[in-house]
Amino acid sequence: MENNERKYTAKDIQVLTGLEPVRKRPGMYIGSTGLRGLHQLIYEVVDNSIDEALAGACDTILVTINEDNSVIVEDNGGGIPVETHPQTGKSTVETVLTILHAGGKFNNSAYKVSGGLHGVGVSVVNALSEYLEARIKRNNKIYRQKFSRGIPTTELEVIGECEGTGTTIIFKPDKEIFEDINFDFNTLEFRLREVSFLNKGVKITLNDKRNQKEVKFHYEGGLKSFVEYINEKKTPIHDNIIYFEDKKESTIVELAMQYTEGYSENIFTFANNINTQEGGSHLVGFKTAITRVVNDYARKYGYIKEKENNLTGEDVREGLTAVLSVKLMNPQFEGQTKTKLGNSETRSIVDSVVSEHLERFLEENPKEGKVIIEKSLRASRAREAARKARELTRKKSILDNTTLPGKLADCQESDLNVTEIFIVEGDSAGGSAKQGRDRKYQAILPLRGKIMNVEKSRLDKILGYEEIKAMITAFGCGIGNEFNMEKLRYGKVIIMTDADVDGAHIRTLLLTFFFRYMRPLIDFGHVYIAQPPLYKVSKGKTDHYAYSDIELSNIMNEIGRDKNYPIQRYKGLGEMNPEQLWDTTMNPDTRIILKASIEDAEEADKIFTTLMGDKVKPRYDFIQRNAKNVKNLDI
Template sequence: MVQEANDNNGRHYTAKDIQVLEGLEPVRKRPGMYIGSTGPKGLHHLVYEVVDNSIDEALAGICDTIKITIYDDDSVSVEDNGSGIPVEIHPQTGKSTVETVLTILHAGGKFNNSAYKVSGGLHGVGVSVVNALSEWLVAKVRRNGKEYMQRFERGISVSELEVIGNSDSTGTTIHFMPDKSIFETIEFSFETLEFRMREMAFLNKGIKIILNDKRNDILKEFHYEGGIKSFVEYINKNKTPIHKDVIYFESEKDSTIVELALQYTDGYTENIYTFANNINTIEGGTHLSGLRSAITRAINDYGRKYSFLKEKEENLSGEDVREGLTAVLSIKLPNPQFEGQTKSKLGNSETRGIVDSLIYDYLNNYLEENPKASKIILDKAVSAQRARDAARKARELTRRKSILDNTTLPGKLADCQSSDLSENEIYLVEGDSAGGSAKQGRDKKYQAILPLKGKIMNVEKARIDKVLGYEEIKAMITAFGTGIGSDFNIEKLRYGKIIIMTDADVDGAHIRTLLLTFFYRYMKELIEKGHIYIAQPPLYKVTKGKKEVYCYSDKELDDILNELGRTNYSIQRYKGLGEMNADQLFDTTMDPETRTLLRVQISDDINADEIFTTLMGDKVEPRREFIEENAKFVQNLDI
């Protein structure tokens, strides 16, 4: 007999709501198939999977507080005040529903829409995978006036579900220890969890998420009654909005809830973040297409009606109307279909039309009812259009030069012979001296060298027409072959690796930051597809007799000096690449057999945007605060 229980809304959520799809056996054999990797990303995914279950309870209106605790031993617990996992015997498995959910892959209430109308966890693999990949897991359930507990080890129950006391509340606590034999590391990053938990609190207004790190005695609480409106305010906190209020609306059509918050800034790049059922759809999808279409249509219609655009002038492009835009689009739908390489692109075809029509209608009314803000937005878009016209000429000039020869980049680019992206690479080298050494030392077959004169412009503070007027940037665009902005086409990329090689001093770090700002703002796909690298030249050369050793960090230097006995040695500190001859530069920094390259990756797009805005934007105060907060982490200081 199956005992039924009511949740906080009076809805029946019982063992019958749990559907069993398949067994758990494959998870430990191929963990990467289920959580993406066994590195840090996969490790943190374990926490997300458990939190997703609690968020689903919040979406159903039966949970408002989630507490995540990281313990000294790197175990983690996730506690919520939802309805609690059902404890009754499951009719299909003959085990308690708690044990069923935790030991059978894809056993859960998300596959039956009667239990959860909208689910974020549907994209995930379930708490059973967390159990399978944990050294141990303890589940505690508060339900029916009692508290239950069951313990598992590597996905197998080692105790029965037992009553351990009475409870006047409901909810679930999952406490787990990741398996050291599976993961490369079990050390959780507080910052990584902080970014994700803040994001989840923004996306689910009113929910309280508490993150407690007992290792470092840090406790943070995320609770935003404004939801994604607060999210846009947070993203823009170091930017300068051009209209005061965040434009916000929420509506529903055909069981799809569409929520949008947007605000224009005086910047030149767009920042649109889209979510479907709380999943960050970093590759966009049909909801993003609907949003873009609606914004472009609404602003053009308003511009035509009130003569911001003359009769013979062309329409504003999507690029024009999105310049300086910060927007968060969050939709909730019953049956999301995810596509793309990382399953982070929404594919539901009907969603585009729903999002387009709802947002167009809302924006149309907003522009009519707010003429002051509308004029500011239209003026910026028209200004962007004029800049785009000027930039088009510069782009066309750059495109005409895309077939390189000695007449296009005289004395700059030393090209390589290979056109095979799997092996060829281009070094962006600071200064003529280092550029000369790099050209002499390189392997001409697959290594190209492009020396850059001085510091490139700070593109954070410039529109694309100004960016394209800068010679060093034009040289890079021409060399890469991809074009820029709306003309960007990664299929035309001429080098598999683009390597930033600057001096190991403050000026070199500044040039590296300027280049990364350029790539992030105007060629982000090169970073996302793994084409941008940073060379790691040595900091020191230690000589003792005929023995020469290169050191790439202060710790490495200390270890070498201890190994050499700290007698009869000399140290050379390299402040510039030009201090090395061609052979030394190749051996230490360019030879694939011996060099160290760092691949540039975006682990958190919102945080990356905030850092570039802080470091390279107009506002001084956020930059000062950043420096004060991070000064203690400086390792190499030039005085």
């Protein structure tokens, strides 16, 4: 029998040299070739400038977006060295820009701490750019070298004389790599503001020549200014922000924190300027320290009696806004998105530093100590009430012989890859949705009216609200600190409300609830917003659906404006029959749904506080600022 098995030989092995691997698989280096990866290019260049600032060599960074989406990042740091590199025989500039893992970040001699992609950043930017030009001020001269898609197109040359030092990187993202090269100003603004907070004293300017926008960031207060910014729309319970910066061994720990009248905890952690959204050892050290210190203080001064239980970490952190930043020599990142700090020694370092400074603050500020303890004690009583409410709910479920809410029309499948639950406004739309759905993998949960505003309520009150209890039971994954993603029953949670003011309000209430008490649902991409059509145009027996005024105009142009075709403006989902609802809003092949995501958690927190919090003026100001952007106004 003839053996047709293909022989596997050395010539079958593909060897990618230089920056070829980056262009072959860019997602491995910048996460994606979508907008997130596109913006990462700028962050990587800025991170190099920040590394100069951390080394004490730079205090000014200018980022410019040109009309053609090319970018200029300029700093007044020491400038990339221009001498011939002993290992490569090329200039150090060319070495850093064309070889992965080349840079001053690996032996800790040039940079004690650094952010970015740890040495691969600027070479990756070069590889993924249509062109890149480096200009270096050093030795009283201006040096320049040009590249295209990672390959040098000129030698390093002297083009002039100058005073001072610095590096300018000019690049244009490659359209062969990226789906879209249009940078988003707001995304860049959020990140550069964050970077400025984390590096006090550094001046960062973002200049967008596409629309003549410019913002400048300069915060001498560092993390203290960061907490002031986050709490701008909240009501603090003590005026003094608790702030300190200390160094232990080779790790710098910086913390700012302030308690507010709210009920949610907002703790943001960073390691070497990288947002550690999944937490890690530094967060564990902080939580351990603050729980122990507050309990010790409360017992010492008689707030907690001898036979009473300690406050839990959850009690101690209610209403807390905190920003923790650590800077260390060799950070190890773990987790699904590589944003969890794994260095085990950092836990004890942060624990020790936070304990020492927080103990001192409470002893020296008894007035603040008292309001913090009283806030925690109220949280403890509410937590106990919430526990009893949960137990009552569980017992009631057992007595009723059911674990799922009666109004839920469940689906047959259990595979998270296909299952989805629609949260529908009202019984009328719920009836249409139940009839129109594919019951194999689509579940329907109708809500009666608007759910409560969780921004203004503690968990014990929230758990007493029937519509919220129905969602918690249907999703199956718990709430708050008891949330368990592994128990989630649906891969997609789809908010489906009317396209009017009330529908928008319900959508905001639901998103606030998910953000505050089921945050991982949003973080891991399980929450979606359905987009029902705004108009139906009937041409004979054919219906055309428009999801915006522009789309309506296009349809009318296509089928003929001079004909008097009937146009129906939908106000509610209940106006559609089951077939129409399926065709337009529920059918995965034809529907439009938007994934809810949080690129900037601090900004999201501010927006939810503004829209749903107690203060009226910030909400009024927000409406005034954004009124011109409103679409589909329902009047």
